[in-house]
Amino acid sequence: MVVDGNGWTPADLESVGSCPVCAGTARDRLYEGVADRLHPEHPGSWSAWRCTACATGYVDPRPTVETVGRLYKRYYTHEAGSGDDPGLPPGIRGRALAAELNGRFGYQIAGALPLGRLLASARPGGRGMASQHVRDLRAPAPGSRLLDVGCSNGWFLRRMRSLGWAVEGFEPDPVAASLAAGAGLDVVTEAADLDAMPDGRFDAITMCHVIEHAHNPVALLATCWRLLRPGGSLWVSTPNLDAAGARRYGNNWAPLDPPRHLVLFTPASLRRALSAAGFASVQRSPVTLQAGGWIHASSAALRDGMDEHAPPPLSGPDRTAARRADLAALFRASGAEEIALIATTGTLQGR
Numbered sequence: 394m395v396v397d398g399n400g401w402t403p404a405d406l407e408s409v410g411s412c413p414v415c416a417g418t419a420r421d422r423l424y425e426g427v428a429d430r431l432h433p434e435h436p437g438s439w440s441a442w443r444c445t446a447c448a449t450g451y452v453d454p455r456p457t458v459e460t461v462g463r464l465y466k467r468y469y470t471h472e473a474g475s476g477d478d479p480g481l482p483p484g485i486r487g488r489a490l491a492a493e494l495n496g497r498f499g500y501q502i503a504g505a506l507p508l509g510r511l512l513a514s515a516r517p518g519g520r521g522m523a524s525q526h527v528r529d530l531r532a533p534a535p536g537s538r539l540l541d542v543g544c545s546n547g548w549f550l551r552r553m554r555s556l557g558w559a560v561e562g563f564e565p566d567p568v569a570a571s572l573a574a575g576a577g578l579d580v581v582t583e584a585a586d587l588d589a590m591p592d593g594r595f596d597a598i599t600m601c602h603v604i605e606h607a608h609n610p611v612a613l614l615a616t617c618w619r620l621l622r623p624g625g626s627l628w629v630s631t632p633n634l635d636a637a638g639a640r641r642y643g644n645n646w647a648p649l650d651p652p653r654h655l656v657l658f659t660p661a662s663l664r665r666a667l668s669a670a671g672f673a674s675v676q677r678s679p680v681t682l683q684a685g686g687w688i689h690a691s692s693a694a695l696r697d698g699m700d701e702h703a704p705p706p707l708s709g710p711d712r713t714a715a716r717r718a719d720l721a722a723l724f725r726a727s728g729a730e731e732i733a734l735i736a737t738t739g740t741l742q743g744r
């Protein structure tokens with residue numbers, strides 16, 4: 394047992410032994426002896442491996458499904474979400490984004506700036522920002538159902554409810570789930586509740602920075618596949634283990650977040666997981682530029698022994714590296730900090 398902290402006993406942990414995506418057992422060390430930075434009262438140190446066959450990273454040994462909840466006692470999802478509105482930034486930026494969302498995705502958001510699409514898409518990464526805002530979901534036909542898996546306090550569902558979707562959520566964290574329920578959202582909290590839902594119930598499912606928390610990501614994706622109607626779509630985003638920041642900051646790369654992030658993907662390994670779960674086709678969402686945002690700043694703060702949640706602005710070589718990383722991501726999305734994919738079930742399913 395590698396874990397030596399006094400917050401975890403061997404009974405709290407399970408060994409994994411093989412890749413959660415491809416079941417391969419050949420592996421190299423990804424990191425070793427990294428502490429949980431969010432919960433210093435659980436002073437275990439964690440190790441992760443990288444599958445040599447498909448490049449997926451995974452924590453091993455790791456908390457079990459039963460014990461993992463203690464890692465979420467303090468989490469950013471424990472605050473009330475915003476209101477039932479499209480969630481636009483103030484001023485001209487919001488009006489330009491409205492124009493982009495209306496033009497590209499068919500919404501009818503009021504106040505859109507004439508020719509605002511030029512402004513919204515002219516910003517580097519602007520198309521990716523707009524895609525993220527609605528997770529590439531087109532304006533719904535009446536009655537279209539959306540499930541957000543890992544819906545947190547329901548902020549995204551409230552946004553999409555205001556844009557015409559019939560929304561439901563799944564959130565295992567009880568504090569976050571009760572905040573969502575308090576906003577009048579239908580939220581289930583148990584995996585068994587998802588399993589009990591009928592086949593083909595949803596037109597779309599979204600999963601934003603959730604899959605890396607799953608003990609069995611392929612099984613979760615397969616559940617999504619089953620819950621989607623034929624031709625329905627799954628939007629999934631997660632940190633990219635092949636990102637420039639992962640190379641630059643190593644064990645201090647903030648998205649490693651041990652041991653909450655149990656499985657870390659590359660674009661290719663996430664596609665492999667989606668295919669294994671039954672999805673017929675996979676597209677990439679337009680790239681977002683996040684190196685210059687919180688990811689590199691938090692990683693540099695970790696490296697320098699500072700609070701990663703309140704990092705100082707990037708400076709010097711770190712700032713240059715972040716700018717270079719974002720510029721490179723515009724031309725090579727497989728090196729961006731984040732993976733965002735849109736998978737569809739296909740229309741001919743063996744049901």
Ligand SMILES: [Zn+2]
Pocket residue numbers: 412413414415416417444445446447448449
């Ligand atoms: Zn693998």
